[in-house]
Structure formats: structure tokens, C-alpha cells
Amino acid sequence: MSESYVIIGDGIAGSSAAETLREEAPDADVTVITDEGEALYNRILIKEFAKGKLPEAPISIHEPEWYDDRDIDLELNTFVTGVDPDAHEVHTHDSGTYEYDKLLVATGGTPTSLSSFGIENADAEGVHHFWTFQDARKIQENASEADTGVVVGAGLLGIDLAAVCAAQEVDAKYIMRGNRWWRYGLSLDGAEIIHDALEEKGVECVFESGVDHFETDADGRVVSTVDANGDEFDSEFVGVAVGLNFNTEFLQGADVEEDNGIVVDQYMQTSTEDIYAAGDITRYYDVILDEYAQNGSWGSAKEQGQIAAENMVADGEESEFRWVSSYSITHFDFPFLSFGFPTLGDDECEAKYSDTEWRRLSFKDGKLVGGVLIGDIAPQGNYKDLIRREVEVADQKDVLLEKQFDPEELAIPQEQ
Ligand SMILES: Cc1cc2nc3c(=O)[nH]c(=O)nc-3n(C[C@H](O)[C@H](O)[C@H](O)COP(=O)(O)OP(=O)(O)OC[C@H]3O[C@@H](n4cnc5c(N)ncnc54)[C@H](O)[C@@H]3O)c2cc1C
Known part of the structure; x- marks a missing residue:
């Protein structure tokens, strides 16, 4: 019998997982359940719609046919009310029960009132x-x-x-x-x-x-x-917009570890066998930061969905989530970018270059872990590269904050 994969949530994490599952397991049964009445759309762009700057059409990413073409069962308007890990079942409000071999929870959050x-x-x-x-x-x-x-x-x-x-x-x-x-x-x-x-x-x-x-x-x-x-x-x-409540009520009694979000390791596995989680909802083990972390961004949710799906299919071989996120704001005449973890760390530095140019970098244990760039986001690639390389650079803040930052000017020992 073919494997049966169920995904709760058709945001970018759930949808990218479904796509990866279909690619990795062509014969498997894949079901995506969402309480929304429409298939995946670009959540980042809905602000442009609300501003009156974009019509509806470009915001949609997948029409229901996208799922049909891939033989993915999409259940719209279906609210999940419970998960029974022993029976491997997902219960819904009024659409019955779905059985799974492996389950992905990608339910994100709901704004706090x-x-x-x-x-x-x-x-x-x-x-x-x-x-x-x-x-x-x-x-x-x-x-x-x-x-x-x-x-x-x-x-x-x-x-x-x-x-x-x-x-x-x-x-x-x-x-x-x-x-x-x-x-x-x-x-x-x-x-x-x-x-x-x-x-x-x-x-x-x-x-x-x-x-x-x-x-x-x-x-x-x-x-x-x-x-x-x-x-x-x-x-x-x-x-x-004062925060998010994570959508985990339906996991009550399922014994899945939570800590203001669903706790997963770097493979997106929860504490419960055959249940994975991805996207905004996770508190995941960040291998670069070397601690549990949370991230509410599109790129990170997409990557987590893909990694979770690869690991749901993998037989022993596991893909690790290793990612430096970024989040940009495009409302002004100048660009704004936050990357990595600008609010974490034990050390920081900053500089203002003009009325619309400013930079801040955060460090943990001497390593760059995040920052915010206003006005000039050109150095983002070099900064993100330093985060990925996990090199100790906090003692060279003057070089890092040079307006035309050149990583070649950093003194980095060979072994790092
Ligand atoms: C207005 C706005 C602007 C944003 N701008 C940016 C930006 O510029 N850059 C950036 O990187 N990120 C941005 N984000 C954040 C980004 O959109 C999210 O990080 C990302 O969409 C999270 O994806 P996800 O799949 O984890 O969760 P979600 O997109 O929240 O998807 C979860 C899905 O699960 C469904 N669900 C929940 N509970 C149940 C249940 N019990 N049964 C069935 N279905 C359920 C939900 O209805 C939802 O469809 C923005 C978000 C918003 C709202």
C-alpha cells in the first residue's frame, strides 16, 4: 500500500511540503487540509491589495487545478479539531476523519486580539x-x-x-x-x-x-x-497587530511538545512519532544559532516545509534546516531589511550614515547572528554569508560597519 501523507495548513509551509512530497514520493497519497476557502496565495502581497495597489489575481499562487494536476487532495473550508497519534488520525469539524502514516502540522498563527x-x-x-x-x-x-x-x-x-x-x-x-x-x-x-x-x-x-x-x-x-x-x-x-497565537488547539491530548509554538528538531520532527511541523508555528532547533529559535517569515516557512517533506519521505537520511532569513519592508522611498536574528545575541553595534541610512548588527559568542539595514541593503549578501560561515568577527566592528563593507578586509583565521 502507498504511504499516506496528511498536511494541515495550505500556507507556504504546507503547500511547499505538498509539492516536495509529490516530487519525492510519486505514488503516495497526499492530502492538504485548510480551513481557508482559497488555495495558497501570497500572504506577503495582501498588504498591497489592502493598500489598493494590486488587484486580486496576482496574489493567488495556486488555483485548485494545481493540486488536481499533481494528484494532491486539497480540502478547503475544513477545520481540524483533533489529532490522535495512536490511531494516526486527523479529526475535522464536519468533514470526517483522515488517516495518515506521516502528518505535517503547518497551521501558523492567528493574530492576537x-x-x-x-x-x-x-x-x-x-x-x-x-x-x-x-x-x-x-x-x-x-x-x-x-x-x-x-x-x-x-x-x-x-x-x-x-x-x-x-x-x-x-x-x-x-x-x-x-x-x-x-x-x-x-x-x-x-x-x-x-x-x-x-x-x-x-x-x-x-x-x-x-x-x-x-x-x-x-x-x-x-x-x-x-x-x-x-x-x-x-x-x-x-x-x-500585537502578536500571534499559534494554532495548536487541535493538538490538545496528542502529547506533542509545545513551548509557545510546536517544538521540533533541525529535521522538523516533533516529539511525537510520525508528526512533523513547519513554518511560523515551529520553535525549531537552529543549527547556526545553536539554540531553539522562532521565525515568522515567508522564506523560512517555505524552506521548513520542503525540509519536513524530504524527511517525511526519507528512509534514514535526513535533511537539516539551516537557514538565514530575511524580511523586507517596501513601503518607503528607501529599502529596509531585517536578516537573521537582529533581536537576539549578547553584543551589537550600529552606525548612521545619513538621514535615511542606518545599520545595526547583532552578535552571539562573537559571531554575527543578525542585523537591520535601512537605506542601503547592498551588504546583506556578505553579512548573511558571515552568519552561515559562523566566523568570529565581533572584534572587527569598525570593518563591518564601513559603508562599503568589504569582507576581504576582515581578518579571519584560516581554520574558521
Ligand atoms: C500582512 C502580512 C505581511 C507579511 N509580510 C511579510 C514579508 O514582507 N516578508 C516575510 O518574509 N514574511 C511576511 N509575512 C509573514 C509570512 O507571511 C509568514 O511567515 C508565512 O506566511 C507563514 O507561513 P505558514 O505556512 O507557516 O503559515 P500560514 O501562512 O499562517 O498558514 C497556515 C494555514 O493553516 C490554516 N490553519 C490553521 N489552523 C487550522 C486548522 N485547525 N485546520 C485547518 N487549517 C488551519 C490557516 O488558516 C492558514 O491557512 C507577512 C504576514 C502577513 C500576515
Whole structure:
């Protein structure tokens, strides 16, 4: 009998795993289950749709025919409610049970609502979270009609919502708890470049703030946001991006180790036999960093899906996940790139080169592990190469921060 592979989630991790499984195991049964009503689309591009800059068509990656052509069974609108590792079964809300020999969990996360922090009216009409194409459609519709808005969440997703407001000409306030945007990744020097760029686009940053509650009208629709200082901002549109809750409820009782995400080794194997996990949902063993890590980026999720699939098929031979991720922001006239793990490490250095050029590098045990580049992202290839090579360079920060960084100028002993 042919092997039976079941994948939960048709995001980039699940879908790339399905493609790899079909290539590696031409005769196997491959089933992809997703609670969404559409097949894989480009989650990175939905922000451009919400901004009103892209039509729907280019955002879709796979039509259902793509699965048919590869003899992959795609189950849309199917919510997984449980996994029984002993019986090797996946249970769904109303579509029955699927048996597997090997299972991949690639279910990503769901945006956290401010209601989980006890914020009044956090789920009112007009308060948006941003993860799916459906979310993007609602955001696009609401933002295009709104005159005023508030964005909450000073991170990489929050800034997408701020950019949507800018593009849709919403008069918006961007509420932040600290004194700057993405305080884990940027110093004030770096963040100021982003603040200026936001202000230029008509988004006003409000620091040392945070939401106290939302006010609604008689129909339950948000009309304003009251911040922690008691200031009230008109907001017909509200965008919230304050973190992700990982979609693992259906694993309750399955004895799969979790630690704010599903714990996997460098082969994407969970603690439970025949169950693998890939993508945003994993806390994986990072072989470069030499510790468990998490990564919420498209490229990393795609690679994890492929590696998981190779290992699900492999008989003894295992592929290792070894990856330096990057995440770029393209809302401004200058480029922005975060790579590796800019928020981890025990040492760092930074430099500002002009009003729109700044760089920060992070080190762990003397080795480069990540960084942020604003304005000039040309050195990214050389920096990522140093991370992959795991060489000790923290004592040569002056060379690393030269505007035209040349890796040839680094003194690296032969054996490294
Ligand atoms: C607006 C936005 C902008 C982004 N921009 C960038 C960017 O510029 N660069 C970058 O690298 N990354 C970006 N990301 C992050 C990137 O999109 C994610 O890291 C990546 O999509 C994760 O893929 P995944 O397959 O692990 O999870 P997901 O894409 O979240 O897919 C998981 C799937 O599983 C489904 N699912 C969950 N639970 C169940 C269940 N119980 N039953 C059935 N199905 C279930 C979900 O509905 C979903 O379809 C962005 C994300 C968003 C939302």
C-alpha cells in the first residue's frame, strides 16, 4: 500500500511540503487540509491589495487545478479539531476523519486580539487584524471609506497597517507603547528614520501611549480610540497587530511538545512519532544559532516545509534546516531589511550614515547572528554569508560597519 501523507495548513509551509512530497514520493497519497476557502496565495502581497495597489489575481499562487494536476487532495473550508497519534488520525469539524502514516502540522498563527488583554470593544466592527486574504479584503474596504484611523502594534506587521492607512489617505495615528517603532530591533537613531518616513506619508506616531479602550456607536462600530494617557483619537478604522497565537488547539491530548509554538528538531520532527511541523508555528532547533529559535517569515516557512517533506519521505537520511532569513519592508522611498536574528545575541553595534541610512548588527559568542539595514541593503549578501560561515568577527566592528563593507578586509583565521 502507498504511504499516506496528511498536511494541515495550505500556507507556504504546507503547500511547499505538498509539492516536495509529490516530487519525492510519486505514488503516495497526499492530502492538504485548510480551513481557508482559497488555495495558497501570497500572504506577503495582501498588504498591497489592502493598500489598493494590486488587484486580486496576482496574489493567488495556486488555483485548485494545481493540486488536481499533481494528484494532491486539497480540502478547503475544513477545520481540524483533533489529532490522535495512536490511531494516526486527523479529526475535522464536519468533514470526517483522515488517516495518515506521516502528518505535517503547518497551521501558523492567528493574530492576537486586544480583548485578551481585557481591552473594551477590542473586537468591535471596524477593528481589524491582518493575516488572511479575507482580512485584507475587509481592511481594503473599510480603509478606503474611512477618514480617520488608529494603528496599534509597533512591529513588522503593524507598520503594514500604517502603510495601508497612508495609501488609503486615512488620517491616522500610530499608537506605540514605548518611544519608538520596533524597539526590539532598532535604536532611536534607526527608528527615527522610520518615524520621519511615516509622518511624511501622513501617519502620526504617538509614543508612550497604548490603547485603554475603544468607543463605539449605537451599532457597535468603532468610532474612537482612547489611549493610556486619556487622549481620544477619532478612528473609523482601527488596525491591530500585537502578536500571534499559534494554532495548536487541535493538538490538545496528542502529547506533542509545545513551548509557545510546536517544538521540533533541525529535521522538523516533533516529539511525537510520525508528526512533523513547519513554518511560523515551529520553535525549531537552529543549527547556526545553536539554540531553539522562532521565525515568522515567508522564506523560512517555505524552506521548513520542503525540509519536513524530504524527511517525511526519507528512509534514514535526513535533511537539516539551516537557514538565514530575511524580511523586507517596501513601503518607503528607501529599502529596509531585517536578516537573521537582529533581536537576539549578547553584543551589537550600529552606525548612521545619513538621514535615511542606518545599520545595526547583532552578535552571539562573537559571531554575527543578525542585523537591520535601512537605506542601503547592498551588504546583506556578505553579512548573511558571515552568519552561515559562523566566523568570529565581533572584534572587527569598525570593518563591518564601513559603508562599503568589504569582507576581504576582515581578518579571519584560516581554520574558521
Ligand atoms: C500582512 C502580512 C505581511 C507579511 N509580510 C511579510 C514579508 O514582507 N516578508 C516575510 O518574509 N514574511 C511576511 N509575512 C509573514 C509570512 O507571511 C509568514 O511567515 C508565512 O506566511 C507563514 O507561513 P505558514 O505556512 O507557516 O503559515 P500560514 O501562512 O499562517 O498558514 C497556515 C494555514 O493553516 C490554516 N490553519 C490553521 N489552523 C487550522 C486548522 N485547525 N485546520 C485547518 N487549517 C488551519 C490557516 O488558516 C492558514 O491557512 C507577512 C504576514 C502577513 C500576515
